[in-house]
């Protein structure tokens with residue numbers, strides 16, 4: 470059985486279903502609205518595994534799914550040695566979003582990473598603790614800030630509604646995905662001009678740790 474891991478809800482699921490549908494593989498959810506089960510028609514021996522987008526990388530790494538759809542951001546964040554574990558089969562043309570760092574609009578003197586570095590040092594001197602950056606992308610943000618010489622900060626974990634942490638006084642800055650920019654604007658935050666950490670998009674991945682004799686045939690049918 471070839472197992473394909475697909476996000477279980479929302480835009481990502483619907484667009485993924487459309488993408489496979491256009492290539493002759495009809496996917497749909499079955500059971501009631503809340504039941505996470507689904508079927509695939511158009512190819513024999515293929516099973517649909519509905520997963521949280523955030524869990525697709527781990528399932529690919531464990532070899533429990535052969536193919537998986539998720540954002541490139543989540544694969545790079547969750548799998549340190551991702552290029553050894555998965556191969557990128559095809560970008561799907563949706564789910565485009567940038568991982569960026571943003572600070573309050575009110576910080577008029579802070580527009581770049583250098584400015585952030587200065588502000589972070591001043592913040593620590595004034596408050597006695599390090600400036601807090603809220604994010605769920607710990608690995609990517611830490612690596613990026615280290616590479617850019619920013620050190621005087623701490624990451625605080627935020628698994629959702631990250632832009633709200635500044636207003637809630639649990640962080641001074643955030644690192645999150647943005648697409649239209651609406652959420653940042655609504656929360657009075659601005660992007661540091663040189664802080665695009667990653668340009669993410671939805672991608673079909675193949676696990677290098679799971680094989681099936683029929684996999685190449687299926688990829689051929691999909692056009693790859």
Ligand SMILES: Nc1ncnc2c1ncn2[C@@H]1O[C@H](COP(=O)(O)OP(=O)(O)OP(=O)(O)O)[C@@H](O)[C@H]1O
Nearest residue numbers: 521522523539540541542543564565566646648669
């Ligand atoms: N506003 C957006 N526009 C485009 N892509 C987005 C947007 N927000 C998130 N994404 C992308 O969608 C993917 C899934 O995001 P996320 O982890 O937030 O999922 P989720 O909907 O919270 O799912 P779950 O809670 O099941 O893990 C990520 O790859 C992310 O980059």
Ligand SMILES: O=P(O)(O)OC[C@H]1O[C@H](OP(=O)(O)OP(=O)(O)O)[C@H](O)[C@@H]1O
Nearest residue numbers: 629630631645646647648649650651652
């Ligand atoms: O730039 P925009 O178009 O406004 O999109 C960005 C928002 O979309 C995502 O949140 P999501 O809706 O997935 O909710 P979350 O806060 O639970 O991650 C992301 O975390 C941002 O908050």
